């Protein structure tokens with residue numbers, strides 16, 4: 001709550017700051033039109049012409065408004081000084097900083113997918129829109145790098161390493177993208193997961209596991225991530241631990257399985273090896289507990305059918 005309030009306060013202060021700079025600028029700066037810019041920046045003019053932003057027929061675009069200066073701000077001072085300063089560069093590393101950079105984009109993109117930008121993890125870590133976007137590149141979504149994965153990889157190398165593991169969501173095969181699960185601009189859920197919760201996200205594609213089942217396995221209903229990891233794992237099926245250890249994190253019941261050393265009265269006379277064999281052999285606990293996500297079988301209480 002405190003951080004939220006602080007964020008709101010900072011936003012208000014920043015808006016005020018921008019307003020003041022804006023009006024200070026407006027007082028002596030004039031809009032000079034895109035044609036003036038073209039005289040010295042033909043290459044940027046060309047790249048912009050291929051961009052969604054340059055569609056004049058759409059009244060919401062920069063082209064239908066102030067052209068280049070919709071984003072870069074009024075350019076008279078810059079032109080008078082033969083290109084020495086006096087203009088917003090909008091680059092992620094510019095001295096203007098992310099608040100000023102982002103305001104240029106947010107004037108048109110503060111709704112829809114960007115509605116939760118304020119207070120998001122990425123805003124909080126001082127990213128600019130242009131850390132990921134380059135409006136003079138004309139690939140899908142004007143991304144700053146060749147693809148989405150390439151863009152995210154600039155800063156999230158560990159995730160990339162996870163994706164190289166044996167079991168992984170098919171992102172490097174090009175069948176999925178980071179944005180199938182994340183909205184980089186901000187979300188209601190933690191970790192930029194683009195859904196009400198992690199489980200609702202998983203059910204979007206794994207709907208067969210949604211239930212309700214006659215016999216549920218409580219951790220499945222509560223959190224897929226109590227057994228799975230989202231990006232990649234060196235065990236099978238994206239598991240975050242190997243069976244039987246995975247199961248033993250929660251099941252230490254003495255009557256049956258949990259503890260590998262446990263023997264029931266029915267085991268009297270059997271060798272320890274033989275008793276344990278079927279629990280640590282082949283698929284371990286899953287040899288018998290095949291319906292690990294829940295089942296509708298009338299006698300499936302113990303998730304064995």
Ligand code: HEC
Nearest residue numbers: 032036037039040068069072075079082083084087088089
């Ligand atoms: C008289 C020539 C001239 C005109 C007209 C001109 N520029 Fe520039 N501009 C330059 C020069 C020279 C530079 C600095 C050299 C460079 O980095 O390319 C520059 C740099 C820039 C930069 C980078 C600033 C930075 O801090 O990195 C932007 C953005 C820019 N111009 C946008 C515009 C826009 C928008 C217009 C029209 C409003 C415009 N320019 C008109 C000559 C001009």
Ligand code: HEC
Nearest residue numbers: 052060061062065070071104105108129133135140141142
């Ligand atoms: C004057 C308004 C305006 C400004 C300023 C503006 N945009 Fe846009 N932008 C638009 C419109 C309109 C579209 C087309 C949206 C649509 O079709 O729904 C668009 C589309 C986009 C797209 C999608 C491109 C695609 O290929 O689908 C991206 C990404 C984008 N803008 C990023 C930015 C960034 C980053 C900035 C700041 C540097 C910015 N925009 C500044 C109006 C603006």
Ligand code: HEC
Nearest residue numbers: 102105106109113117122127128129131132141148179184
């Ligand atoms: C951390 C990287 C990142 C940052 C920072 C970022 N974006 Fe995006 N943006 C993306 C990705 C990835 C997509 C493509 C999403 C997709 O294809 O579903 C996208 C798509 C968009 C789109 C087009 C689709 C839509 O949601 O309407 C717009 C517009 C946009 N971004 C604007 C912005 C603005 C404005 C900012 C700054 C406030 C910003 N972005 C900051 C990564 C980023």
Ligand code: HEC
Nearest residue numbers: 037041044045048053062067068071089090091134135136
């Ligand atoms: C939708 C917003 C937007 C519009 C419209 C736009 N630009 Fe840009 N421009 C940017 C952003 C963002 C950058 C930062 C670098 C990048 O992302 O490529 C940039 C960078 C530049 C740079 C180079 C800065 C540098 O030194 O690398 C120049 C020059 C430039 N723009 C000129 C223009 C001109 C000329 C026009 C009009 C024909 C124009 N821009 C229209 C957003 C815009």
Ligand code: HEC
Nearest residue numbers: 121122125127131132151152154155156178182184191192
């Ligand atoms: C310029 C660097 C940068 C880029 C590019 C970037 N991120 Fe981030 N991202 C960060 C930082 C910094 C954090 C804050 C948490 C941290 O330190 O890991 C973060 C946090 C996150 C989080 C939440 C993690 C948490 O612990 O709350 C997710 C999810 C995420 N980014 C996804 C993405 C995706 C998807 C992309 C590509 C569309 C992307 N990021 C691109 C820098 C970046």
Ligand code: HEC
Nearest residue numbers: 149152156159169171176177178180181182191193198230
């Ligand atoms: C199948 C859905 C899914 C896909 C696809 C996905 N993620 Fe995630 N990601 C998640 C979930 C769920 C979490 C939350 C993990 C948690 O809460 O512990 C997460 C967490 C993260 C985090 C926070 C740090 C961490 O590892 O826990 C980052 C950073 C991140 N993802 C980046 C990415 C990037 C970059 C991509 C694309 C290469 C990507 N994700 C693709 C679901 C996904």
Ligand code: HEC
Nearest residue numbers: 167168169170180198201202204205224228230236237238
């Ligand atoms: C956008 C769709 C999508 C979302 C969302 C999604 N998945 Fe997947 N999942 C897939 C696809 C596609 C595969 C690969 C299926 C195949 O190869 O047959 C897969 C495979 C898996 C596998 C099996 C991996 C293996 O190596 O056998 C597990 C486990 C899994 N997902 C768990 C999750 C969890 C947990 C979540 C929520 C954090 C989730 N998925 C969200 C699409 C999705």
Ligand code: HEC
Nearest residue numbers: 199202203206209219220223224226227228237286292293
């Ligand atoms: C109690 C641990 C546990 C939880 C919680 C769990 N899973 Fe699993 N999941 C497993 C195990 C173990 C396997 C491997 C099954 C096998 O090898 O037969 C698996 C396999 C999978 C697979 C691969 C295909 C299949 O059905 O065998 C998918 C997809 C999957 N899980 C998705 C999910 C989703 C989505 C959730 C949350 C709704 C979830 N899991 C919760 C333990 C769990």
Ligand code: HEC
Nearest residue numbers: 217218219226243246247249250285286289292301302303
């Ligand atoms: C995150 C904790 C957790 C993990 C990990 C977990 N379980 Fe469970 N499991 C539970 C809880 C809680 C119950 C409900 C316990 C109860 O009703 O007494 C349960 C119930 C069960 C039941 C049904 C018990 C009954 O009521 O008859 C079986 C069988 C079972 N788990 C097997 C497994 C197996 C096999 C694994 C490993 C693949 C596993 N569990 C992993 C928490 C977990």
Ligand code: HEC
Nearest residue numbers: 244247248251253255256257258278279284285287288302
């Ligand atoms: C050879 C088949 C088999 C193997 C292997 C097996 N189980 Fe079971 N398990 C059963 C059967 C059958 C039941 C039902 C017993 C009953 O109702 O008395 C059961 C019941 C359970 C129960 C619920 C009853 C209780 O004692 O609380 C849990 C929890 C459980 N198993 C966990 C595990 C775990 C964890 C493993 C792996 C270490 C495992 N099982 C391996 C067959 C097996």
